[in-house]
Amino acid sequence: MIKAIKGTNDILPEEMLNWNFLTETVKEQMKFFNYKEIRTPIFEHTALFSRGIGEGTDIVSKEMYSFTDRSENNVTLKPEMTASVVRAFIEHSLGKKANLNKLFYISPMFRQERPQAGRLRQFHQFGVEAIGNHNPSLDAEVIQVAYEILTNIGLKEIEVKINSLGLPEERESFTYKLKEFLIDKKDGLSEDSKNRLENNVLRIIDSKDRGDQQLIKNAPSILDFLGSESLEHFEKVKDLLTIAKIPFSVEPKLVRGLDYYTHTTFEITSSKVGSQSALCGGGRYNLLIEQLGGASTPAVGFAAGIERILLACKAEEAFTPNEDELDIYIVCLDKELENKVFEFASFFRKNNFRIEFDHSSKSVKAQMREANRLNAKYVLFVGGEEYEKGQAQFKNMTTSEQEFVDLDKLDDIVSLISKKN
Ligand code: HAM
Numbered sequence: 462m463i464k465a466i467k468g469t470n471d472i473l474p475e476e477m478l479n480w481n482f483l484t485e486t487v488k489e490q491m492k493f494f495n496y497k498e499i500r501t502p503i504f505e506h507t508a509l510f511s512r513g514i515g516e517g518t519d520i521v522s523k524e525m526y527s528f529t530d531r532s533e534n535n536v537t538l539k540p541e542m543t544a545s546v547v548r549a550f551i552e553h554s555l556g557k558k559a560n561l562n563k564l565f566y567i568s569p570m571f572r573q574e575r576p577q578a579g580r581l582r583q584f585h586q587f588g589v590e591a592i593g594n595h596n597p598s599l600d601a602e603v604i605q606v607a608y609e610i611l612t613n614i615g616l617k618e619i620e621v622k623i624n625s626l627g628l629p630e631e632r633e634s635f636t637y638k639l640k641e642f643l644i645d646k647k648d649g650l651s652e653d654s655k656n657r658l659e660n661n662v663l664r665i666i667d668s669k670d671r672g673d674q675q676l677i678k679n680a681p682s683i684l685d686f687l688g689s690e691s692l693e694h695f696e697k698v699k700d701l702l703t704i705a706k707i708p709f710s711v712e713p714k715l716v717r718g719l720d721y722y723t724h725t726t727f728e729i730t731s732s733k734v735g736s737q738s739a740l741c742g743g744g745r746y747n748l749l750i751e752q753l754g755g756a757s758t759p760a761v762g763f764a765a766g767i768e769r770i771l772l773a774c775k776a777e778e779a780f781t782p783n784e785d786e787l788d789i790y791i792v793c794l795d796k797e798l799e800n801k802v803f804e805f806a807s808f809f810r811k812n813n814f815r816i817e818f819d820h821s822s823k824s825v826k827a828q829m830r831e832a833n834r835l836n837a838k839y840v841l842f843v844g845g846e847e848y849e850k851g852q853a854q855f856k857n858m859t860t861s862e863q864e865f866v867d868l869d870k871l872d873d874i875v876s877l878i879s880k881k882n
Contacts, residue, residue: 468574468582470768479771482782483614484567487587490610494602496565496589501545503569507535513544513753515720517661524572526582538571543721543746543762544753546590551755561593567767579737579769588743588764592750595759597694600725600745601701603761607729607741608707611770615779616731619740621707623698623727624715626683627691629748635686636662646676663716669736682713694724721746725761731769733776740773741765788814788878790832794844796822802843805871812875832858839878841866 465471472480491498511521526538539545546564549555555562567587574580589606591599604621611619626632640662647655651670658665666677687695702709709727717726726744734740743763750758774780789809793802799822806816817835819828832840842854847865855866855874866874 466582468576468580470581470583476771478782478785479774479780480767482780483767483770483774484587486614487565487567487610490606490613491565491589493609494563494606496563496591496606499546499549499564499566500568501539501542501549501566504536504538505545505548507537509544509548509753510537510540513547513721513749514541515661518664518718518720520572520718524574526571526573539568540570540572541719542566542568542570542586542588542764543590543719543749546762547592547750547753547755547760550590550592550758551750551753556593556756556758559593561591561599563589563591565589577737579734579766579772581768584769585767586764587767588741588762590760590762592760593758595745595747597697597725598701600694600698600761601705603743603763604698604702604709604727605705605707607743607763607765608705610765611729611740614770614774616740616770616773616777617779618732618773618777620730620732621702621709621727622712622715622730623702623709623725624683624712625687625691625695625698625724626716626722626726626744627687628723631686631688631691632663632683635681635683638681638686639663639666642680643676649676664718666714667716677714683716684711684713691724698725717742717744721749721752723747727763729765731773731776734769734772737769739766740770784836786815786836786838787817787832788837789816789839789841789874790828790835790837791816791818791841791843792825792828792832793819794825794842795848798844798848805841805843805868808871809875814875814878841874843868 507527510525514521520540525540528536530536550562565588569583569585571583573582576582589603591603608621640658643658643665647658649672651668651673654665654668654670654673665673666680668674715726715728722744724745728739728742730738731740741763745761747759750760791802791806793799802818806818809816819831837858840856840858847853851868852865853868854863856863
């Protein structure tokens with residue numbers, strides 16, 4: 462038997478209830494914050510991601526699903542959306558159509574990581590990219606969108622962590638000092654961090670390795686390398702988060718795994734989901750648009766992992782979306798009346814009711830079992846003596862009350878149910 466590829470998940474109908482609850486909350490909040498949806502292709506030219514995310518990052522150096530297609534194009538299944546959204550922003554001159562483009566997305570992503578709970582090879586993100594403004598109020602707004610969604614679905618055990626990576630020259634002096642600090646401790650570093658000493662020093666400071674963490678305990682802090690402009694920006698973000706009543710902590714070791722960040726970075730973590738605790742992450746990326754061939758344009762955004770959020774919801778028992786239920790199950794008492802049942806079902810569906818009936822000539826008892834299994838609110842019995850009289854029995858499954866309804870007045874049923882709902 463051919464099974465699903467390791468690190469990919471089927472999302473079965475019963476799980477879709479939670480998925481839909483989350484994505485509907487996302488869409489609702491995006492309306493409140495005035496973000497518009499954007500979709501980009503599943504695959505792009507590989508160069509977009511290697512240039513956008515950074516050659517030295519884990520994503521580009523070891524996790525991308527890249528291949529050469531039949532026309533000899535080097536293409537990659539998107540590992541994240543920011544580079545794709547920026548590409549679309551430049552390609553369609555969105556910057557000329559509006560000063561500020563506030564965009565959101567919900568999309569599958571692909572990274573060939575080692576699968577474990579909360580870490581998949583095909584996973585899903587929702588996120589926003591706000592392109593065209595450098596004001597700290599937009600950094601705060603983007604963090605607020607993420608926070609509102611996570612708290613609106615009922616998560617409580619979450620923490621907002623923020624940091625600033627400043628400007629490239631400030632980061633450069635910091636990485637220089639960091640390298641100096643680490644160079645004589647090299648032998649004690651993990652293999653990954655030893656390699657990073659050469660190609661991505663910054664990432665050593667958020668290494669999860671215990672030995673590394675011990676060594677970097679007293680490492681210099683990026684915040685001591687920020688100039689007055691960067692510090693002012695960061696202070697304003699903090700003030701605005703306080704105004705928005707969003708609890709946060711400053712985490713100078715939060716450097717993120719993608720190279721494009723300037724100024725604010727942030728993550729929201731859950732204490733309930735084990736090692737893959739980052740539910741979402743993002744920050745400002747004022748240089749990326751220019752780097753990818755557009756006009757210099759400031760931007761800020763975040764992305765959140767849907768699977769991880771749902772794991773956190775489960776661990777916190779954060780929400781139980783209403784069970785899917787049916788409005789009416791139509792029981793057919795008489796095989797000859799199958800066409801009539803079909804006709805009634807069509808009528809009710811056209812009137813926006815959720816309807817089911819039997820498609821395989823089951824016994825009445827089996828049909829009732831099915832009505833119960835599907836949580837039908839009402840059952841309409843079509844057939845028997847009542848049918849001869851132009852009527853049908855209509856049963857309220859919650860109260861067990863039964864009444865007769867005229868089959869030429871189905872509108873009465875519509876108004877009866879509508880009233881009770
Ligand atoms: P990221 O931190 O790489 O950022 O991913 C964002 C979120 O996606 C993570 O916090 C996590 O919840 C989820 N995620 C990442 N990898 C996996 C995986 N293998 N399995 C399950 N979930 C995963 C970005 O992608 C940036 N584009 C965020 C951003 C937008 N920055 C600015 N704008």
